[in-house]
Amino acid sequence: MIVGASAATRILGGTACAEEQIIVGEVGSDLGARTVLSVGIPLAWDHEPVESKLRRGESEQEEDEGPDCEAAAARMERSVASTRAARKLLKTAEIRITGRLHPGVVIEIGELSLTVQESNRGVRFRYRVEDDQPVIERVKLES
Numbered sequence: 001m002i003v004g005a006s007a008a009t010r011i012l013g014g015t016a017c018a019e020e021q022i023i024v025g026e027v028g029s030d031l032g033a034r035t036v037l038s039v040g041i042p043l044a045w046d047h048e049p050v051e052s053k054l055r056r057g058e059s060e061q062e063e064d065e066g067p068d069c070e071a072a073a074a075r076m077e078r079s080v081a082s083t084r085a086a087r088k089l090l091k092t093a094e095i096r097i098t099g100r101l102h103p104g105v106v107i108e109i110g111e112l113s114l115t116v117q118e119s120n121r122g123v124r125f126r127y128r129v130e131d132d133q134p135v136i137e138r139v140k141l142e143s
Contacts (some may be wrong), residue, residue: 011035018041022095040093040110040127042085072132086110094126096139109134
């Protein structure tokens with residue numbers, strides 16, 4: 001979750017990703033720097049140290065004598081779990097801009113992507129899972 005709801009909090013360029021929510025004051029810039037806000041996709045989080053991965057990779061190469069059905073099944077299970085997790089995230093994922101939203105900003109919710117065409121103030125983007133539709137709503141502006 002990325003939260004910086006005051007008007008002073010700005011994302012002026014680059015990519016900001018969160019699983020559930022991004023709440024920010026201003027997004028994008030008058031100069032048109034590429035800015036992407038992305039929610040609703042499970043983020044990879046791998047805690048295994050690189051060194052242990054390398055050691056395991058060496059031992060796997062020594063033992064590799066053909067296709068590993070167990071490894072393939074495990075990858076498939078992780079893929080199914082990731083798809084379920086993504087679907088669950090879509091129910092609560094949102095991007096809320098309490099200040100100014102500049103044209104050219106890319107909003108991504110799950111697999112949905114849209115590019116903002118006009119400057120806007122105080123908007124919330126979310127995904128309505130029930131009918132598979134994006135929703136854009138007005139939010140209370142900062143004083």
